[in-house]
Amino acid sequence: xxxxxxxxxxxxxxxxLRSAVMLLSRRLKHQRVDESLxxxxxxxxxxxxxCGSATPGELARKEHVQPPSMTRIVALLEAKGLVRLEPHPxxxxxxxxxxxxxxxxxxxxxxxxxxxxxxxxxEGLDEEEWETLRKAAPVLEKLAHL
Amino acid sequence: xxxxxxxxxxxxxxxxLRSAVMLLSRRLKHQRVDESLxxxxxxxxxxxxxCGSATPGELARKEHVQPPSMTRIVALLEAKGLVRLEPHPxxxxxxxxxxxxxxxxxxxxxxxxxxxxxxxxxEGLDEEEWETLRKAAPVLEKLAHL
DNA sequence: AATGGTCTTTAGGGTAGGTAATGAGTTACG
DNA sequence: CGTAACTCATTACCTACCCTAAAGACCATT
Numbered sequence: 001x002x003x004x005x006x007x008x009x010x011x012x013x014x015x016x017l018r019s020a021v022m023l024l025s026r027r028l029k030h031q032r033v034d035e036s037l038x039x040x041x042x043x044x045x046x047x048x049x050x051c052g053s054a055t056p057g058e059l060a061r062k063e064h065v066q067p068p069s070m071t072r073i074v075a076l077l078e079a080k081g082l083v084r085l086e087p088h089p090x091x092x093x094x095x096x097x098x099x100x101x102x103x104x105x106x107x108x109x110x111x112x113x114x115x116x117x118x119x120x121x122x123e124g125l126d127e128e129e130w131e132t133l134r135k136a137a138p139v140l141e142k143l144a145h146l
Numbered sequence: 147x148x149x150x151x152x153x154x155x156x157x158x159x160x161x162x163l164r165s166a167v168m169l170l171s172r173r174l175k176h177q178r179v180d181e182s183l184x185x186x187x188x189x190x191x192x193x194x195x196x197c198g199s200a201t202p203g204e205l206a207r208k209e210h211v212q213p214p215s216m217t218r219i220v221a222l223l224e225a226k227g228l229v230r231l232e233p234h235p236x237x238x239x240x241x242x243x244x245x246x247x248x249x250x251x252x253x254x255x256x257x258x259x260x261x262x263x264x265x266x267x268x269e270g271l272d273e274e275e276w277e278t279l280r281k282a283a284p285v286l287e288k289l290a291h292l
Numbered sequence: 293a294a295t296g297g298t299c300t301t302t303a304g305g306g307t308a309g310g311t312a313a314t315g316a317g318t319t320a321c322g
Numbered sequence: 323c324g325t326a327a328c329t330c331a332t333t334a335c336c337t338a339c340c341c342t343a344a345a346g347a348c349c350a351t352t
Contacts, residue, residue, distance in 0.1 A: 013283040016284055017286065021167050022188075022189055023189065023290040028168060029340095043168055075332095093318070122289065124289075125285065133282055136285075137162035139271065139279050139282075143279065144165075144166040214302080214342085217300060217302090
C-alpha cells in the first residue's frame with residue numbers, strides 16, 4: 001500500500017500546516033465581527049447553523065472543548081440573545097440549544113466582514129494560489145473535524 | 147479585472163477556512179511535544195530554525211504578537227535552554243536571539259510527533275484530499291504571514 | 293547637548309480554557 | 323422495587339497566554 005503521508009514532502013507539509021494554522025488562528029482572533037464574541041462562540045453558532053440544534057454535551061464534543069467550557073459559552077450566548085435553551089424532550093438532565101433569528105443575522109454580517117478581511121489579506125496571493133486554497137478549504141474543515 | 151474573491155464559492159471557502167483553522171488550532175494545542183512549551187513558543191523556535199537568529203522585535207512582528215509577549219516567550223525559552231540571548235553588535239538596545247543545539251533536537255522530535263498525530267488524523271482522508279492539502283500548505287503559510 | 297524616536301522590559305489586567313467536585317436524572321441489576 | 327453505577331450539566335477554582343500602558347535604556351538628528 002502506498003504510504004500517503006510518511007514521505008518527506010508530507011512532513012514538510014505537516015510542518016507548514018501547523019505553523020500556518022497557529023499563526024492564522026492568532027490573527028483571526030482579532031478580526032471579530034462583534035467584539036463581545038469569542039472565536040469559539042462564533043464557531044458554536046456556525047455549528048448550530050449547520051446542525052439545527054444540539055445538546056451542550058454534543059457541542060462540547062464537536063468543538064473539542066470540555067463540557068464546563070461549553071456550559072459557559074452557551075450561557076454567554078444565551079445572555080446575548082443568540083441561542084435558546086429548552087429542556088430535552090426525553091431526558092431531563094439534558095438541554096437543547098438552538099440559535100435565534102438574531103444569530104442568523106449576525107452570522108450573515110460576520111461572513112461579509114471576514115470575507116472583507118481575508119480579501120484584503122488574499123490580495124497578496126495570485127489567482128492560482130487562491131484557487132488552491134479554495135479547493136483545500138473543505139478538506140481542511142473535514143480534517144479538523146476528524 | 148477578474149475578482150477572485152468576492153464570488154459565492156469564495157465566501158463559503160472563507161467561512162470554511164476560518165472555522166477549520168480555529169478548530170484545528172485548538173486541537174493542535176493539545177498535541178505538544180513538550181508539555182511545557184506553548185504553541186507560540188514552538189512557532190518561535192520554528193522561525194528561528196528558518197531565519198537563524200533575530201531580535202525580539204523582529205520575532206514579535208513575525209509572530210504577530212506584541213513586543214512584551216515576545217519578551218516573556220524569549221525569557222521562558224532561555225530558561226529552558228532552548229535559545230541564547232546575546233547583545234546586538236551595533237545597537238545596545240536590542241538583543242539577538244538564536245536557538246541552541248538542544249532546540250534543534252527538540253524540533254526534530256516535535257516534527258515526528260506532529261507528523262504521527264496528523265498521520266492518524268489524515269487516515270480519514272483519501273489520497274486526493276491529502277494531495278490537495280499538501281499543495282495548499284505552503285499557500286496557507288504564505289497567507290498567514292501576509 | 294538635547295530632544296524625539298525606537299527597542300525592550302516591567303507592571304497590571306483580562307479572557308478563555310482546563311480540572312475537580314456537586315447535583316440532578318437515568319439505567320441496570322439484584 | 324430500590325439501590326448502585328453511570329451520565330449530563332453545572333459550580334468553583336485555577337492556569338496559561340496575550341494585551342495595554344508606561345518606564346528605562348539607548349540611538350540619531352539637530
